[in-house]
Amino acid sequence: MYGGLDIAVSGMVAQRVRLNTIAANIANSSATRDADGNVNPYRRKFTVFMPGDPNAKNEMGRELGVHVKDILEDQAPPRKVWDPDHPDAQPEGSADAGYVYYPNFNSTMEQINALEAQRAYEANVASADAMKSLVAQALRLIS
Amino acid sequence: MFIDGLTNADSTPTLRAAIGFAAGRQKLIAHNIANLSTPNFRPADVSVNEFRSQLRDAIDARRKQWGSHRGELKLSKTRQVEQKADGSLLLSPQESGRGVLFHDRNDRDLERTMQDLAENVAFFRVASDLLKTRNDMLNAAIRERV
Numbered sequence: 001m002y003g004g005l006d007i008a009v010s011g012m013v014a015q016r017v018r019l020n021t022i023a024a025n026i027a028n029s030s031a032t033r034d035a036d037g038n039v040n041p042y043r044r045k046f047t048v049f050m051p052g053d054p055n056a057k058n059e060m061g062r063e064l065g066v067h068v069k070d071i072l073e074d075q076a077p078p079r080k081v082w083d084p085d086h087p088d089a090q091p092e093g094s095a096d097a098g099y100v101y102y103p104n105f106n107s108t109m110e111q112i113n114a115l116e117a118q119r120a121y122e123a124n125v126a127s128a129d130a131m132k133s134l135v136a137q138a139l140r141l142i143s
Numbered sequence: 144m145f146i147d148g149l150t151n152a153d154s155t156p157t158l159r160a161a162i163g164f165a166a167g168r169q170k171l172i173a174h175n176i177a178n179l180s181t182p183n184f185r186p187a188d189v190s191v192n193e194f195r196s197q198l199r200d201a202i203d204a205r206r207k208q209w210g211s212h213r214g215e216l217k218l219s220k221t222r223q224v225e226q227k228a229d230g231s232l233l234l235s236p237q238e239s240g241r242g243v244l245f246h247d248r249n250d251r252d253l254e255r256t257m258q259d260l261a262e263n264v265a266f267f268r269v270a271s272d273l274l275k276t277r278n279d280m281l282n283a284a285i286r287e288r289v
């Protein structure tokens with residue numbers, strides 16, 4: 001029966017990773033450069049979930065549950081803002097001269113996603129709680 | 144064997160089957176909850192009503208064969224529940240397909256799933272409380288003899 005706790009925990013872990021990527025998206029919502037300092041706007045990241053949990057402790061937990069299969073980057077084009085005085089503005093002669101490329105970030109979408117991830121996390125906590133009460137109840141049989 | 148008479152008496156095998164079913168179903172519900180945001184995932188569950196009628200048939204058959212107070216409980220095989228040789232239950236969940244399909248092709252239904260979760264815990268609790276009462280009675284009887 002302990003495998004059941006693995007399932008709920010795998011759901012909590014996956015939703016936490018999803019919330020982390022949302023936090024990273026919000027934190028980098030105005031980042032016009034990449035980690036190396038080159039002018040290259042941050043791309044919105046998103047998680048892809050898949051049933052089954054390869055990290056579970058026992059076989060049943062590996063079969064059931066969920067895990068993050070991938071964290072991908074949104075390939076949508078960057079948001080363009082007219083700001084020729086900005087140091088990261090596109091140089092003269094390029095297609096978008098005078099425009100600054102900002103991340104393809106949509107605040108509303110991230111908020112909704114965060115809300116959904118939080119609710120799903122809470123549902124998994126409730127599921128873990130239920131599993132704990134089942135285990136406690138079963139242990140009472142031998143007292 | 145003499146010990147069989149103790150473990151198979153009265154409602155014990157019925158309660159054991161009910162506990163096994165609830166414990167197995169709990170994992171399925173937890174799996175459905177864990178995959179609330181998984182694209183293309185269709186929640187799968189076993190039907191409580193089907194299990195109930197399966198259990199009722201098994202109890203009737205046991206009564207006919209042994210009388211009501213003893214004997215093994217044999218569940219007939221259905222498409223969802225199969226009793227293995229050691230008495231444990233093998234659950235084969237079916238996809239429900241009853242909810243609205245979301246844009247990620249997942250037909251999650253959080254409210255119904257949470258209701259199923261609460262009902263299943265209550266079901267498990269009732270069955271295990273009744274089994275505990277039986278065990279306590281057995282303990283009391285043993286203690287009086289020794």
